[in-house]
């Protein structure tokens with residue numbers, strides 16, 4: 001891959017020669033790390049005294065990935081970690097489309113079993129014939145990025161409404177399939193790890209007893225008043241009403257673990273249920289009486305349905321890292337697996353943002369001849385390319401770099 005690496009490095013160098021990257025706030029107190037072709041973090045424990053030094057490094061070293069610490073240190077380049085003397089740390093939440101179960105993955109992802117050779121479409125982690133862990137070919141598209149974006153907006157709403165964090169919030173595209181949200185307000189920067197874990201508990205509704213808000217009464221469930229409550233109970237109720245008003249019977253069936261015909265029955269009673277919620281703050285039992293002792297069909301349905309609503313609207317998952325020493329992509333630098341710029345975005349920009357149009361670094365700069373073993377259809381800068389199967393073709397530079405950087409294409413020649 002030497003040819004590909006040198007080719008990419010030349011173009012990355014051109015990019016950094018013309019572009020001044022501001023870097024993170026309080027740059028001199030951050031630890032930096034960089035990656036090389038095919039490896040996101042090859043070296044860390046670097047520090048820069050100024051933006052000028054940082055930009056000189058980008059131009060001379062031409063890293064394929066550039067990351068910085070969410071923490072601020074007195075001595076960011078010292079080792080081991082304790083010697084750096086951490087004095088504050090931003091909160092960082094990462095959203096990755098790869099982790100979200102979206103329908104588009106059936107279109108653009110595929111898997112192969114390394115043991116028996118079985119193949120299939122979608123993001124399947126285990127071979128259904130022999131149970132071996134599969135090898136995934138993962139892509140991303142505006143649809144799965146759109147789902148990640150929804151999670152970002154949901155988190156922003158939680159941060160503002162439930163925690164009152166209105167300032168110091170910064171959003172950026174990760175450079176590949178996700179987004180990062182940084183919170184830098186003074187009030188959170190001193191939070192210890194334990195308090196950060198509590199924030200995650202809240203954001204994932206871990207330990208929240210939903211059924212104290214949706215309580216079983218004699219022959220119905222009580223629910224929070226639609227106007228009154230704030231926080232989780234209100235969000236759960238709003239989503240419940242939205243799902244009933246939509247209504248998508250297949251979705252309701254899956255979320256409540258009932259049959260489609262049962263979901264149809266529930267939807268037929270929609271008006272009664274919605275009236276009951278808004279007028280009396282109660283949910284009538286649809287599948288037989290609720291039972292104070294055993295678990296009736298209605299009990300089980302609401303338990304499944306409400307738990308799945310929580311999972312659906314929680315902005316982050318329990319795996320979210322609270323590692324104070326982690327390093328993340330520097331905004332406005334290049335991502336070495338796509339050639340995209342990890343753009344810093346305002347909230348209004350995020351709404352419209354599509355990296356396949358808005359994160360391109362090499363516009364109007366000639367073409368490149370590549371060989372592509374296999375790739376799904378790609379939309380980039382208003383044009384579509386592929387799908388490809390063992391094909392040699394001439395591509396605009398952005399599309400060529402996108403495929404070369406992720407190792408999906410081989411270089412044939414450049415014009």
Ligand SMILES: [Zn+2]
Nearest residue numbers: 113116127130
């Ligand atoms: Zn297999």
Ligand SMILES: [Zn+2]
Nearest residue numbers: 104140141144
């Ligand atoms: Zn997708």
